[in-house]
Amino acid sequence: MVGAGPAGLTVGCVLRAAGVDCLVLETGTREFVERRPRAGVIEEPVVRGLERRGLAGTLLERARRDTACEFRFDGGRHPFGYHELTGHHHWVYPQQFLVTDLVREYADVRGGAVRFGVRDVRLHDLDGDRPSVSYVCPESGHREAVACDFVAGCDGARGVTGAAVAGRARVSRHDYGIGWLALLAEAPPSADRVLFGCHPDGFAGQMPRSPEVTRYYLQCPPGDDPGNWPHDRVWAELHRRLGAAGAEPLTEGPLIEKRVLDMHDYVTEPMSFGRLHLAGDAAHLVAPIAAKGLNLAVHDAFALGDAFVDRLLRGDGAGLAGYSASRLRQVWDYQEFSQWLSELYHGGASGDPFRAGTALARLRRLFSSPATAAAFAERYLGTAARY
Numbered sequence: 001m002v003g004a005g006p007a008g009l010t011v012g013c014v015l016r017a018a019g020v021d022c023l024v025l026e027t028g029t030r031e032f033v034e035r036r037p038r039a040g041v042i043e044e045p046v047v048r049g050l051e052r053r054g055l056a057g058t059l060l061e062r063a064r065r066d067t068a069c070e071f072r073f074d075g076g077r078h079p080f081g082y083h084e085l086t087g088h089h090h091w092v093y094p095q096q097f098l099v100t101d102l103v104r105e106y107a108d109v110r111g112g113a114v115r116f117g118v119r120d121v122r123l124h125d126l127d128g129d130r131p132s133v134s135y136v137c138p139e140s141g142h143r144e145a146v147a148c149d150f151v152a153g154c155d156g157a158r159g160v161t162g163a164a165v166a167g168r169a170r171v172s173r174h175d176y177g178i179g180w181l182a183l184l185a186e187a188p189p190s191a192d193r194v195l196f197g198c199h200p201d202g203f204a205g206q207m208p209r210s211p212e213v214t215r216y217y218l219q220c221p222p223g224d225d226p227g228n229w230p231h232d233r234v235w236a237e238l239h240r241r242l243g244a245a246g247a248e249p250l251t252e253g254p255l256i257e258k259r260v261l262d263m264h265d266y267v268t269e270p271m272s273f274g275r276l277h278l279a280g281d282a283a284h285l286v287a288p289i290a291a292k293g294l295n296l297a298v299h300d301a302f303a304l305g306d307a308f309v310d311r312l313l314r315g316d317g318a319g320l321a322g323y324s325a326s327r328l329r330q331v332w333d334y335q336e337f338s339q340w341l342s343e344l345y346h347g348g349a350s351g352d353p354f355r356a357g358t359a360l361a362r363l364r365r366l367f368s369s370p371a372t373a374a375a376f377a378e379r380y381l382g383t384a385a386r387y
């Protein structure tokens, strides 16, 4: 596995549970990957999958169940109780906690080999029966190589495995033309649920992460400089865009992370090339609009881990042969949801009165049409992949 993110570590845990020898190579240190804050909303089908594989013990003890979200538009509060509607919920568990659990389980409990801090990872002979991966060892500074049966490319959006197939894959891209200022505030959540502010001046969001830390988002121009967003401006915009009649005021706190994310998506097809199989952000990026990236990465990892085990222990290659096609169905489904949601969030601030009108109609229909509400809840909560 190249990459010790959620995808690589989950594949590793599945392999180790079956007694397969494997190695995870990671450019960051263990401390770095265990502290990197990113996602926090995990779908119930992903948690069920983790639980089935013995990987959800700590999560189930510590994570919070989310049963509703709330849209704020037209100056009003519009709670959306998806649990009441479907019986299903979301889990709130910061990504770095999940990664910490997975590193511990993979390396300390299941005895999986891992090299942190490697440099200049290169892939070799991917089309042959015996590919290899080489890297510069952090201690010796020498290049070392590992021969293997398969390579799992789990090194995220800026890794080497996606780049290795650049000339052979079809990479479809979509640019939303907007940015999100991603913020972490050292403050308790301002509401006990996810808030989506659809405001004519731009989208704003609040996502509870823990009793002490809350994630906020503010729509901004793509490529904006976080330096343009001092503390007072951030909080003034958040108060304005998330303000609604009868709503509690936001709880302010120091901003411990402030970065601009340009909203874009891509999908690499196929996800398999000879002995290399891509998983997670290495294969596809879904802008954080729909909070699906981590979920897709773990869905991929379940499918790939199980397929490797079938092939290596039982000689059954069907799972690997079908891996790319079956995973791409859910990937495209989630990409389409992200686009749909983006228009709901950002249409009102597009500067185009026609788009603003249709975005508002879309928002109102969520609260007036039970069929629309049910369809939204199903997609928001995520689908169990077929594997």
Ligand code: RFL
Pocket: 002, 003, 004, 005, 006, 007, 008, 025, 026, 027, 028, 033, 038, 039, 040, 041, 042, 095, 121, 154, 155, 156, 157, 158, 159, 160, 182, 261, 279, 280, 281, 282, 288, 290, 291, 292, 293, 294, 295, 296, 297
């Ligand atoms: P990761 O987590 O990026 O892990 C890849 C790992 O590979 C390492 N690496 C290499 N290792 C070896 N050799 C190389 N050449 C390497 N190059 C890189 C990296 O150091 C890293 O440790 O990919 P993975 O496993 O595919 O997981 C994907 C998720 O991390 C990502 O999709 C989510 O974080 C996206 N996302 C969200 N997803 C959700 O499902 N729900 C959310 O609420 C959510 N919120 C978010 C997000 C992403 C965000 N950012 C920062 C883009 C919020 C934010 C702000």
